[in-house]
Amino acid sequence: MTHDAWIALLAGIGGGALRVGVPFLFVSLGECLTEKSGRINLGLEGVLVLSAMSAFGAAYLSGNAWVGVLAGALAGAALAALHGALCALPRVNDVATGIALMLLGTGLAFYFGKPLMQPQAPQIPAIDLGRWSDAPALQAALQINALLPLGLALAVLLWWGFARTRYGLLLRLAGDSAHAARALGYSVQGIRLIATTCGGMIAGLGGASLTLYYPGSWNEGISSGQGLIAVALVIFARWSPLRCVGAAALFGAAGAVGPALQSVGISWGYNLFNTVPYVLTLLILVASCRPGTVAQGSPGELSNNS
Amino acid sequence: MRTALQDALLPVGAIAAALLLFGALVALSGVNPLDVWRTLFLGAFGDWFSWQNTLQRAAPLMLTALCVVLPARAGLVVIGGEGALVLGGLACAALPYAVPLPENVLGTALVLGAGALAGALWIALVGWLRQARGVNETISSLLLAYIAIGVFKHLVEGMLRDPSSLNKPSTYALAEGLRIGGIGGSDVHWGLVLGVLACLASGLWLQQTASGFAVRVVGGNLRAAQLVGLPANALVLVACAAGGACAGLAGAVEVAAVHTNANASLIAGYGYAGILVAFIARQSPYAVIPVAILFGGFGAAGSLLQRRLGLPDASVQVLQGIAFVLILASEALRDVRWLAPKWRST
Numbered sequence: 340m341t342h343d344a345w346i347a348l349l350a351g352i353g354g355g356a357l358r359v360g361v362p363f364l365f366v367s368l369g370e371c372l373t374e375k376s377g378r379i380n381l382g383l384e385g386v387l388v389l390s391a392m393s394a395f396g397a398a399y400l401s402g403n404a405w406v407g408v409l410a411g412a413l414a415g416a417a418l419a420a421l422h423g424a425l426c427a428l429p430r431v432n433d434v435a436t437g438i439a440l441m442l443l444g445t446g447l448a449f450y451f452g453k454p455l456m457q458p459q460a461p462q463i464p465a466i467d468l469g470r471w472s473d474a475p476a477l478q479a480a481l482q483i484n485a486l487l488p489l490g491l492a493l494a495v496l497l498w499w500g501f502a503r504t505r506y507g508l509l510l511r512l513a514g515d516s517a518h519a520a521r522a523l524g525y526s527v528q529g530i531r532l533i534a535t536t537c538g539g540m541i542a543g544l545g546g547a548s549l550t551l552y553y554p555g556s557w558n559e560g561i562s563s564g565q566g567l568i569a570v571a572l573v574i575f576a577r578w579s580p581l582r583c584v585g586a587a588a589l590f591g592a593a594g595a596v597g598p599a600l601q602s603v604g605i606s607w608g609y610n611l612f613n614t615v616p617y618v619l620t621l622l623i624l625v626a627s628c629r630p631g632t633v634a635q636g637s638p639g640e641l642s643n644n645s
Numbered sequence: 646m647r648t649a650l651q652d653a654l655l656p657v658g659a660i661a662a663a664l665l666l667f668g669a670l671v672a673l674s675g676v677n678p679l680d681v682w683r684t685l686f687l688g689a690f691g692d693w694f695s696w697q698n699t700l701q702r703a704a705p706l707m708l709t710a711l712c713v714v715l716p717a718r719a720g721l722v723v724i725g726g727e728g729a730l731v732l733g734g735l736a737c738a739a740l741p742y743a744v745p746l747p748e749n750v751l752g753t754a755l756v757l758g759a760g761a762l763a764g765a766l767w768i769a770l771v772g773w774l775r776q777a778r779g780v781n782e783t784i785s786s787l788l789l790a791y792i793a794i795g796v797f798k799h800l801v802e803g804m805l806r807d808p809s810s811l812n813k814p815s816t817y818a819l820a821e822g823l824r825i826g827g828i829g830g831s832d833v834h835w836g837l838v839l840g841v842l843a844c845l846a847s848g849l850w851l852q853q854t855a856s857g858f859a860v861r862v863v864g865g866n867l868r869a870a871q872l873v874g875l876p877a878n879a880l881v882l883v884a885c886a887a888g889g890a891c892a893g894l895a896g897a898v899e900v901a902a903v904h905t906n907a908n909a910s911l912i913a914g915y916g917y918a919g920i921l922v923a924f925i926a927r928q929s930p931y932a933v934i935p936v937a938i939l940f941g942g943f944g945a946a947g948s949l950l951q952r953r954l955g956l957p958d959a960s961v962q963v964l965q966g967i968a969f970v971l972i973l974a975s976e977a978l979r980d981v982r983w984l985a986p987k988w989r990s991t
Contacts, residue, residue, distance in 0.1 A: 436970070
């Protein structure tokens, strides 16, 4: 490969980390918040697809991308609230409910999203960080999604909130020891319902950035397992919102390997390179899990600990 | 007795409620729910043509549901049956590339066996990752399903591609003699018999044999199983491999009976629908048979809903999702006094 091709490849992967990483960031922050309260939401995959469709539909109908972002967040919150409410019922398992909502969320999104395949919706504006450079590849790579600063701010806010506020302490209490929270007179189910709903709302922002930012269209393959990868990503980030940022960038870069290679003319193994994020996730899980022990930083009440 | 009645009534009630809710949803889009229910019934069980379509879809559903049921009885929530199905279909189509096969029943058994073996190894990997490395099987199985689909596309669009398949990359078609035919000249193929037999065999294994009982002990209480000296790791691997073999067989049957070659049509979501079937059947291999026929019927009616009433093709997926949510929620009703049996396990 020539020098220029290498630059284009690296810029493609780096730009991909910024672009593909944004949905990952929001979904992993949402999952992190949910899991901190002691519950797993595998249904975030459904949340992501449904909010992506809702955001696109609302932006298309209203002509305003930010209305779309709001609709995405609300749709995500609604589906996650359903998860939270179902899990609060006796004998209802959170993993099984997550699988069900994955199916329901994608089904509803495809059902209502059918008329949205053709039209173009207004897009979230891009922030241009690459103006100093005169390499077009770098300029393109450094166009960042206007939701990215919001995601970074949320990560810091969650980190600070978990560590420093009364609500954060309550959340961690519900996640680490439901008995203790109950003994202090708090409703564990109530805390988890709120955390799951807020987590879905944050993940909904990720859905909005899937359809309202490059490539910026709604189709049925919009998310392929990103909501699930987020579950593994949170394990990798050891349940820290700040580490979620780095993990999301890494997964974004992994997801950009295939398209970046294709853009410099290497089309061999395109389908294989597209599986890089899944392989990476699996390897990270293998490296970070030990049989019979609990992952470091894991909330004590999480059902995958047993 | 009351428990058995409850076990039957709760899922039936949940599906009925799901149909009601689905009717309300389509009413929102301006379609008469009565028409929808009638079309669902006609498309699924209305005439012999519908029945053939329904049973053709029920066959892979039974097998992929077993890929959830068998690991579940050993205590694992495996949801990546789609990966085993896809690789099973690929192995079935690829075996004739590697070795010359007799074009008779033996050859058919060999290509189906290759599919089952591929699926068994794939899901056994999930079980091994869980037992040896502590990796959550729900997540790993789904990740492996995405990886399997990537590998499938890579090979079908590359090495194994039949150059004459221009628009839709496919492998070479299986030779006539290797395919599975219809039963008595109908569209219902022998894969249905394989599916039913697999369900019955799984049920007998779990209920009537010592090793099946041991699997259920491991799934019910791992600590107790270890205390009495059961080889828990091996049993989990066996349950996963058996489930994976079923899903792999489903893929092989789809190739040998329906598509005749491996192409992207194989990735049709049977693996995911199988999860739903397994949960509605309450992880009982026997109950999988009627539930798979019911949901095969809903799948068959999907295209009729689309053609007659102009509903989106995802309608059936919505119905499935609603049914799944309600079936899980119905578990909570077990605590309602007038529904609950006198003896409770928890």
